Amino acid sequence: MTIKTIKDPIHGFIDFEGDFENELRQLLDDPFFLRLRKVKQLGFSDHIFPSATHTRFSHSLGVYCVARRMLGIVEPEAGPDNWSKKGKACLAAALLHDVGHGMFSHAFEGAMKNFLEETTLSEGKDSALRAAVSHEKISERIIMESSVADTLKGIGGEEFPKLVSDMVRGKDKTCIYTSIVSSQLDADRLDYILRDPYFAGVSSGRIDIDWILKNLRYSDVGNLFYFDSKAYISMEQFAVSLFQLYPTIYLHKKTRALENMFSKMLCRIFELISDGKSSDAGISKNHPFAQFFSDPSSLDNSLLLDDTVLWGSMYQFRSCDDESVRNLAIAISNRKIDKMVDLWRLADELYSELGLESKYTAKSRVEILNEICPMAFEKLCEKHLDWKPHLFYDNYSRKVYSPASSGKGSPQQININIGGNFVDIFDISPIVASSASFHIHRLYFDPDRFTEVADLKAALRETLKDALFKLKFPTDKAAEPS
Numbered sequence: 001m002t003i004k005t006i007k008d009p010i011h012g013f014i015d016f017e018g019d020f021e022n023e024l025r026q027l028l029d030d031p032f033f034l035r036l037r038k039v040k041q042l043g044f045s046d047h048i049f050p051s052a053t054h055t056r057f058s059h060s061l062g063v064y065c066v067a068r069r070m071l072g073i074v075e076p077e078a079g080p081d082n083w084s085k086k087g088k089a090c091l092a093a094a095l096l097h098d099v100g101h102g103m104f105s106h107a108f109e110g111a112m113k114n115f116l117e118e119t120t121l122s123e124g125k126d127s128a129l130r131a132a133v134s135h136e137k138i139s140e141r142i143i144m145e146s147s148v149a150d151t152l153k154g155i156g157g158e159e160f161p162k163l164v165s166d167m168v169r170g171k172d173k174t175c176i177y178t179s180i181v182s183s184q185l186d187a188d189r190l191d192y193i194l195r196d197p198y199f200a201g202v203s204s205g206r207i208d209i210d211w212i213l214k215n216l217r218y219s220d221v222g223n224l225f226y227f228d229s230k231a232y233i234s235m236e237q238f239a240v241s242l243f244q245l246y247p248t249i250y251l252h253k254k255t256r257a258l259e260n261m262f263s264k265m266l267c268r269i270f271e272l273i274s275d276g277k278s279s280d281a282g283i284s285k286n287h288p289f290a291q292f293f294s295d296p297s298s299l300d301n302s303l304l305l306d307d308t309v310l311w312g313s314m315y316q317f318r319s320c321d322d323e324s325v326r327n328l329a330i331a332i333s334n335r336k337i338d339k340m341v342d343l344w345r346l347a348d349e350l351y352s353e354l355g356l357e358s359k360y361t362a363k364s365r366v367e368i369l370n371e372i373c374p375m376a377f378e379k380l381c382e383k384h385l386d387w388k389p390h391l392f393y394d395n396y397s398r399k400v401y402s403p404a405s406s407g408k409g410s411p412q413q414i415n416i417n418i419g420g421n422f423v424d425i426f427d428i429s430p431i432v433a434s435s436a437s438f439h440i441h442r443l444y445f446d447p448d449r450f451t452e453v454a455d456l457k458a459a460l461r462e463t464l465k466d467a468l469f470k471l472k473f474p475t476d477k478a479a480e481p482s
Contacts, residue, residue: 006061010194014065018080020088023155024095028061030151031303032099032142036060038306042196043104044258045249047335049200052249056098056105062191066209067094070180070187073218073225086163088156090177093167094187096148100139103305104262109133111263115270125296132296140165146299176223179411184401185225185238193242196249204244207237219409219422226415226422235414236431243400247438251396257338257444260392262310265317265328272322282320283313331446338392341457343373343441347464354465354472366437368471370397373441376463384459390450394442401425401432 002022006014016025027033036057045052071087072078078087102108112133116126131137142148143165152161166172170182180187190209197204215231218224227235249255272281273293283290288304295301317329330336347369351357360368374395381388404413409422416423426433443456450456 008058008062008065010062010191010198011065014061015068020083020155021080021091023151024088024092026151027092027095027148030146030148032146032148032299033057033060033096035303035306036098036101038308039101039103039105040307041105041192042200042249043107043255044262045200045252045255047258047337048252048254049202049249052196052200054195054199056101059191059195060095060098062195063097063187064091064095066187066190066213067091067180069213070216070225071177073213073216074176074180085156085160086175086177089160089163089167090180092152092155092160092164093177093181096139096143096164097168097181097188098135098139099142099148100135100137100302102133102135102138102302103307103310104259107259107262108266108305109135110259111266112270114263115267118267119271119274121274128296129293132292132302136169138299138302139168141299143168173410173412174223176218176225176411179225183412185235185414189242193238193245196245200249202248204241204248207241208234212238217417222409222411222415222422224409224411224415224422226409226417228417229428232416232425232429235416235425236429239401239414239425239429239432243398243436243438246398251398251438251440253340253342253442254337256394256440256442257340258332260394260444261328261332261338265325265332268322268324268328269317272325277322280320280322281325282316282318282322287313289313338444339447339453340445341443341453341460343376343443343460343464344369344439346457346460347373347376347441347468350461350465350468354468356468356472359472366439368468369441370439372464372467375467376460377441377443379463380456380459387450387452387456390445391456392444394440394444397437397439399437400434403427403433 002018004016004022004025008014016022037055039056040046041054041056041059042052068091071083071090075084075087078084083091112129116129121129143152144161149161152164156163167175167178167181170178172178182188190212193207194209197206212234215227215234217226217228219226269281269289270293272278273290278285278287278290288301288309292301292305314329314333317325318333320326351365351369357365377393403426404410404424409415410424414425416425416428418428447453
């Protein structure tokens with residue numbers, strides 16, 4: 001039996017065994033998959049965590065490795081050359097799950113959505129661009145229409161690409177093979193929960209994947225994975241560790257600032273291209289950005305977009321005629337990152353100053369702060385119209401876990417076996433069921449263009465304190481905050 005091995009720092013060795021897996025390995029040299037070598041897994045995070053330079057390519061290999069181990073639990077007697085049709089599609093889907101991701105991963109998608117919200121285009125151009133920046137839709141098209149599809153057809157027949165695409169999209173939520181690719185406990189999460197903190201050099205997100213997979217069970221009755229009750233504490237650790245990656249890495253204040261700066265620069269570049277002024281951005285009509293904008297439905301044009309396109313063009317942007325593009329390019333390349341005022345922290349400090357901890361529960365505190373932070377920003381903009389163009393309001397929320405709606409065992413959730421019944425971990429774990437969540441409410445600004453920071457903080461404190469004071473003295477009409 002032919003065995004090809006790839007060395008990986010997370011999983012040790014990633015094996016491709018037998019005819020099918022080695023035919024699947026051909027995809028590693030496909031142009032659409034090779035592009036993932038030039039798309040960093042964590043976007044701009046390496047500007048904060050210098051070693052976080054790993055790619056979607058290595059992550060996809062890791063997901064394939066984990067999926068292969070999970071598939072062995074579902075089909076223990078099969079082996080490399082005897083996986084079922086759906087099992088083979090599952091491995092292909094695991095390998096290809098990120099094949100449609102754009103440059104800088106999710107940052108590109110967000111930037112283009114911002115551009116489309118701010119720009120009026122023809123209906124056809126607008127819909128074409130929206131489809132072209134959706135990594136889910138592009139992944140589906142690559143799997144169904146490109147050279148990737150040709151390889152998949154050669155491996156599994158004419159219908160094989162459709163089977164793979166459906167699993168990447170998570171079309172059948174009741175399918176165990178789909179759950180390996182996409183669920184609350186899938187191969188994707190089991191790889192990046194290890195890979196991302198490892199390369200970022202942080203301690204969050206450490207789990208024992210060998211122990212988890214050793215204790216993972218498959219039930220053909222419910223067509224789902226489950227753990228015995230003794231193992232649910234380790235699954236609590238998994239859920240909490242995954243959650244902690246968000247405040248630690250993914251939502252780091254400087255990463256989010258760089259993503260916003262990238263978004264502003266990209267929006268302006270595409271605005272100039274749309275107006276026929278690409279030269280003002282320092283690029284020609286043959287630049288990948290211009291080609292992509294002219295025909296966003298072309299997969300070949302999507303193939304051109306990776307992280308190196310931006311960095312390779314940065315010297316052109318730094319010296320272009322357009323002031324906005326030029327200043328942002330200089331700031332990004334020189335790591336002159338926008339500054340930030342944390343609304344949540346201001347509100348939390350005032351909440352404590354007013355002694356509201358003794359009046360409201362921790363859960364109520366989160367609900368209150370989530371309500372008053374956007375309200376404070378809205379009132380600030382009403383009062384200071386000249387400030388609004390200089391401020392970017394960043395708002396994001398993340399829960400520890402999203403429970404299944406059925407209340408019963410499901411391939412999409414983390415199931416615990418209690419007396420022969422499969423129960424969502426949310427229903428038995430006090431930690432997972434705690435409704436713990438992480439929220440950001442931040443205002444970003446360019447310190448060279450907006451200098452009234454002290455006045456901004458004072459105005460925010462005044463608005464936030466007024467809202468909180470009314471909570472402390474809801475019936476005292478005469479009382480006024482000091």
